[in-house]
Amino acid sequence: MRPSVVAIAALCVLGAGAYAYVSGALPVAVSRPIDGALAALNGSGTVPVEAAPKTRAKPRPIPVEVAVAKTATPRTEIQSIGSIQADEAVAVAAEQEGRIVAIDFTEGEAVKAGALLVKLDDSLLAAQVDDLKARLTLAEQNYERANTLSGSGAGTVRARDEARSGLIIAQAAVNLLQSRLDKTSIRAPFDGIMGLRSVSVGAFLKVGDVIASIDKIDQVKVDFSVPEKDLAALSVGLPVEVAVDAYPGRVFTGEIYAIAPQIDVNGRAVRVRGRLPNPDGLLRPGLFARVTVVGEGRDSIVMVPEAAIVPRGVDHLVYRVADGTAAESKVTLGRRADGMVEILSGVAAGDVVVTAGQTRLGKGTPVETVGADGHPIVPTES
Template sequence: MLRRRMWIMLGVVLLVVLLLAGYKAFSVYQQIQQFSAPKPPISVPVVTASEREWQSRLPAIGTLKALQGVDLSLEIAGTVKAVLFDSGQSVRVGQPLLQLDSDVEKALLGTAQADLGLARVEHGRGSRLVGDQAISKGEFDKLAAQLEKANATVAQLNASLAKKRILAPFSGIIGIRQVDVGDYLASGTVIATLQDLSSLYLDFNVPEQALPSLAVGQKALVSVAAYPGQRFEATLSAINPKVDEATRNVLVRATLPNPESKLLPGMFGDLQVLLPGPKTQIVLPESAITYTLYGNSVYVVAPEKVTSEKSDKAEPEQNAKGQPRLVVERRFVETGERRDGLVIISKGIKAGEQVVSGGQLKLDSGAHVAISADTTLAPEPHSQPRAN
């Protein structure tokens, strides 16, 4: 009886062990099937490398300057008697701007002019008397010297009176006034700034290696932070005939019209000089490039090819839907100039090849992919501006 129970217990234990072993074997089989099943393709956006007319540009930065600009200041000290302009007013050349108190100088000028009149009368009388030998030649010379001295005194006082008044040296827009009527101003005090904004200069430096590609008359596109997205056209007007020995740079000046006075002196200008000779280049969006320390690369999409048993030639492999299976190939490229989100590919890519433009981190060479739409390489309105 006892032996029979033992056999029953052993049979039950054996049955449980077999059931557990079978379940475990079935689980391992499912995992093997799961890992051995083909992975679904990775969905990635793709663009086609295309050829475009690309005009090379030379980037530079500079500061805007007025065609004529000056800080109006006094040559002599004095008290302000009249301010003859309003802040921000447009003034003409020669227009009076400020008048200092000149009562003392005017009184002295009246005295000097009286002395000049007397000297002229005495000189005229002396010229007749010396002819009649009524006075000596030496006495007549003294009368002539007194006349010249009186003339010089009047001229000196007229010059002093002129310095009591400030006139506009050129036409332009005057800035905010810094003085009021009644202020006593020392010599050299600035009363306001005057700027001719009809045109502006933009001075910038370029490396000496770029000098052969520059010439007076070339066009340049200028942008400023105050008007994002807007570009102003300038013309190279002068190239400095000397290279800076410290920086090995050349100073270049561009001139740009400013009819609406939107641009102001002192603004930071970002410009791009349009170099001659547009060329056809292969371009890709910058998002398609993987930048690394050991080189730049892209993932090129192409049909997967396998060698058939009937033929030694590699033929495209098809998926269950009868479409070619696509794989990616990592390819190192040489990049060039970048602009407006695009970059020139000088080596490594041919026109018409499809390149992954996003999600490169989840890819590796040989991975299967599925193409999704991407409009990154669509033409942009400001990608190729032309000079007039």
Template sequence: MDKSTLRWMNVVCASCLLVFALGTSGCGEEAQSKDTQTDETEPAVPVEAAKVVSGEIAAYFSGTASLEAEQEAVVVAKEGGLVARLLAEEGDYVRKGQALAKLDDERLLLDLQRAEVGYLKAEREFKRKEEMHSKQIVSTEEYEVARSEYDTQKANFDLAKLAVDFTTVVAPISGVVSERMIKVGNMVQANAPVFRVTDFSPLLAVMHVPERELNKLKTQQGAIISVDALPGASFTGHVERISPTVDRATGTFKVTVEIRDRTNQLKPGMFGRVTVLYETRSEAMLIPKTAILYEGDDSSVFVIHDSIAVRQSVTVGLSDELSTEILTGVDVGDQVITIGQNNLRDSSRVDVIQ
């Protein structure tokens, strides 16, 4: 190969390399230009937002409980016998000492008459011997025998009278007859249950609260009660008692809430939800609960600055059904994303939907 041919081939190769280099450079600049254009034209993510406001928030503890009566008594027959009459029925309001039923007392009245005759006879004899003893006509021994006989006959008369009185079954407390256990003509034994009387005011809701709430709940704190049987209705009450001990097996302590229902709509045995207000804070920084993102023990929100969503860690305080108190991380007036933040990246461009 001569020198002229070799020189020509070198020129051709150099030209090819130059063209390749220029082509590659042009492609890189075009790709970079496309990337830059893509970043600048990234579409804004539509979101909804709300401002951090200052307001009042209340903290509640909610639990479930069945209602029960503060006072309830099972009425028993103090004397056995045949049920002659019913003087009260289920649903009737009765006062303490009011008659509920009457048992047959024919035999007991005869026993009372016999005991009365013996008592009156012993009384006359005792008075006669007492007068004679004062005049020293009879001995002290005769006087003591007469007094002992009088005491015995009086006791027999009192017992017979008490047995007759016991044939009238009376209410031991004021309240509503919640159960009748006998019918006319039934034979009942002494001490057999015959009625149940329940005092509906007050009613109690007994909750078993986790021990971590022990320092939050105090007596006399207000409570709101709602029951499944009366949808839409709510009743007020207060914490009446708090057990000082924690159940080892369940890790809970007993809290008793007292409810006074003047409308008489609540009944023992109803199942409902009890909400106890234990703390209120004013001038708290509040945001909607939906704005907060949780990752383990950490919480954060997206704050909007010039249409850019910036993720910000926050410290939360009290919460209610709609709002959460923010202790640190945002300021009043900041705009936080409430809907659409779950798939956002930090520093994403957003479009707030009004």
């Protein structure tokens, strides 16, 4: 019986409200719930409660790290391997036979051009030169006498000519033996560093016997080969960068000064020679060299960090950020260098690209750009 009482009470209240609503005694704001209540009243005598309207919450932005696509003017490079050579290098050898009486150089030390390196015994040659010089003096006197007599008519022209021939022969003999005497003093042909000697004092040298090497290394050469396909990119004067294992992380610079006129038919490559300043003498002949030929720069290109590239099957994607949302862009890649990759199409210079956090992104995903420390940032092109 209680539900009936409740229903009667509700009808009374609604009736009073309806009267006030019809008569205009209630304001509109109050009357609207009553309208709903009247319409909703059903035969069960109960009044259903209207559900509150639902509102969809906006998705939270996903934090991502970003970078700005930059323009760059890359350089054309040709990589090769080669070896360091001395600017000048010879094996110092004996030109006159004789016994060594003195060695006047220290192995591994620098010498000046013309410095005495080795002295051979010259006593016999010196005596022979003195003998020939005496003969030369006599020939000069004979010629002067014959010339005087010929001029006065007391001598013949033939006698004068024979005396002159004797003088010339005597002078030639002195010059020849003096040259042999001079070669008993073996001297440095140019400024350089002496190598390790292979002779000692007292050794008898024959013509051609090697004493030691001498290398000029205040500047050095680098010999290397370049594939024939890169021949058109080579020219005298192009810069070269050389790295050697002896000095990790250090790069020595120079330039090409000679290109061989022929192609090696076996290796299909052309030999190239560069020259490098070497004032400290750090580069030594024979060092293995990694050579980079630096060509002329190409047109400006667009570069992004490699971390921005997202592989998808055979394609590559980049997420660009604009107006707080991410958008996929299919890109075509070019060369890679130093953690950057060339973008041939799909991204323009100045575009903001995602470099970390791509796995949670889709088309139109709201994003918040943050730095590596997680704090929000405003990306700027640097």
